[in-house]
Amino acid sequence: MTRHARNCTAGAVYTYNEKKKDAQESGYGTNSQRIGKDSVKSFDCCSLTLQPCRNPVVTKDGYLFDKEAILQYIITKKNEYSRKMKEYEKLKKSEELEVSQEMSKKQQSCIDNFINSSKPVSTPAREDVAAVASTSASSSSISNMSNGHESKLPSFWIPSQCPNAGLAKAKKPDPTIYCPVSMQPLKAKDLINVKFTLVDEKDKTALVAKENRYMCPVTRDVLNNAVPCAVLRPTGDVVTMECVEKLIKKDMIHPLTSQKLKEKDIIPLQRGGTGYAITNDKLQAKEQRPALQV
Incomplete structure (x- = not known):
């Protein structure tokens, strides 16, 4: 029977927490960690x-x-x-x-x-027959250094x-x-200029230092990785997908210029994705370490 007490050291079960702690201290096994916000590319980068x-x-x-x-x-x-x-x-x-x-x-x-076949055939002498026999014997050698093959x-x-x-x-x-990124054919003439609307145009702080940099020009919502966005091809304005679904797709008219739009004029903006994780999926990094052999 095992002893049950507060300072029990004779437990028959190797608990999950003990196993995880020992693996972390030993340097063996695989370490898994969820990637934080700083490791995911921002939507405007x-x-x-x-x-x-x-x-x-x-x-x-x-x-x-x-x-x-x-x-x-x-x-x-x-x-x-x-x-x-x-x-x-x-x-x-x-x-x-x-x-x-x-x-x-x-x-x-x-x-x-053709030239050799047209020459008259002569009966070889005994000395020539002996020479040919010796030559054939030497040519039948299995050595790869014979018959001038040493240079080849x-x-x-x-x-x-x-x-x-x-x-x-x-x-x-x-x-x-x-x-x-997408491995699709790319041409310079197909690139579309993008126009972001600043949250506060009077603020002279560098863009890198700002947490909320841009907003939707129609709904005035702040844009970030958690807000799906789309680019309107004719003007390059970046609006939220909520604005696209609720306002633009009803009449397919540009809300800022009243220009008629088509389905191809609405380009969903891809978010996130770095060398560590793809967009909002598999945000977990794994470090392979030596396995502990029993």
């Missing part, structure tokens, strides 16, 4: 720099970028494509040259075989002499530039 946008633009899928950062990304990808295209053309020329050389060798071998041995230290050297084929690079 660039998806590349993770900082508040100075000149915000949005893609058709609703991903927000700083114009300078996304244009720099597009230019970098175009330069990378140009470099890969030059390498592809160079490799393609070398393949064509190799094919032409191989064809010329085959053609020359056919000519040589593969070398794993020289790239040109590796067994798989020359097997790579030229592959034409893809000229399409993809969005770094």
Whole structure:
């Protein structure tokens, strides 16, 4: 029987709290922790720099970028494509040259075989027969160093002499530039300028230091990660999804300019998402540590 007392040290059950405490102190097992607010990207921050946008633009899928950062990304990808295209053309020329050389060798071998077959056949002398026999005996050697093969041995230290050297084929690079977040085709002309409405335009405090930076220009509600937002394509104004559902979608008219809208003119703005978590889902980080072997 186990002893039941306040300072019991002979318990038969290894409780969950004791196991969790021992695992944390031992340095083994997996640590799980819910990611806090500071680890999730704010709705008005660039998806590349993770900082508040100075000149915000949005893609058709609703991903927000700083114009300078996304244009720099597009230019970098175009330069990378140009470099890969030059390498592809160079490799393609070398393949064509190799094919032409191989064809010329085959053609020359056919000519040589034809010339040799047209020569008259003579009876070999005994000395020639002995020499041919000795040559065939030496050629039948299983050593890979005989018959001049010592210079053709593969070398794993020289790239040109590796067994798989020359097997790579030229592959034409893809000229399409993809969005770094959604991996959908991206063009600079498809970027839409975004217009945020400041909560207090007279306040000269830096945007990074403000907790509530922007508001909906129609309902005057403060915008944050907990409030779903949408961008109106014609003007770039950011409004709440509640305003879209209750006011805009009734008549499909822009509430600020009275302009007729279409379904594609309302772009839901994507929220959250960093290298640690996606939007409002799986907000839990895990640290893999060595497992305790019994």
